[in-house]
Amino acid sequence: MRTKQQARHAQHGVVFSALLLFSLVLLAIQLWLFVGALEGLLDGRTFMPVPAAAVSLIVFGVQIWMFLGMRRLERQD
């Protein structure tokens, strides 16, 4: 029979994997934004780089938030 500690540990593992996958998706989105911003710059269009940078910054904030959350989970284990 699993103890409460073991169950919590397994649950944290699932949460951690989900965060990791989500982080990878966010990184792919950031890469796409970066390429879009670079293309806009080289093409002379100014409407793309600024919103792309703003969204990328927000995504980075989410990544930090998840990283801190992950550390909190680790401390609970």
Next chain:
Amino acid sequence: MVEKELRDEFPIDWEDDDYVTRREFFRFLTLASGGLALGSGVIAGFATFSRSGRSMDRKLVGKATDLKPGQSMNFNYPRPNDLCILIHRSEGEFVAYSRRCTHLSCPVSYQHDKNRLYCPCHNGVFDVVDGSVKQGPPPRPLPKITLERDGDDLYAVGITRGVEA
């Protein structure tokens, strides 16, 4: 701390040394994310400030009498490395475009016999009248250079960029 003491006590390599923990991988992802955010910010700053500081001054392109109908000449506007082309379409009617193809920035050239602007890299074709895409992979029309005529002199005074079709 304990791991460091153990390492000092037993300095032996083993295969788990190459093991990347989930935490390390997450840290790498976060750092990569920060790098991309920083890079995007730099690009945004560069795009904003370099363009706002770019002068669109009136610049003498050439004399209207230098070009016969059907002829073209190259010039640079607004910066010395921005390639443009001036075309004398018909008697007294001049148009000018950026020579950078909107696909991958190859220089386009004017083909009088086919009345078109042609990009040889991927067979892109632009209309001479308005710079719109007639054929090939370019996603947008060529940026059009606004011209002003003062007597016999032709001046470039601005750029109009086309929107994606």
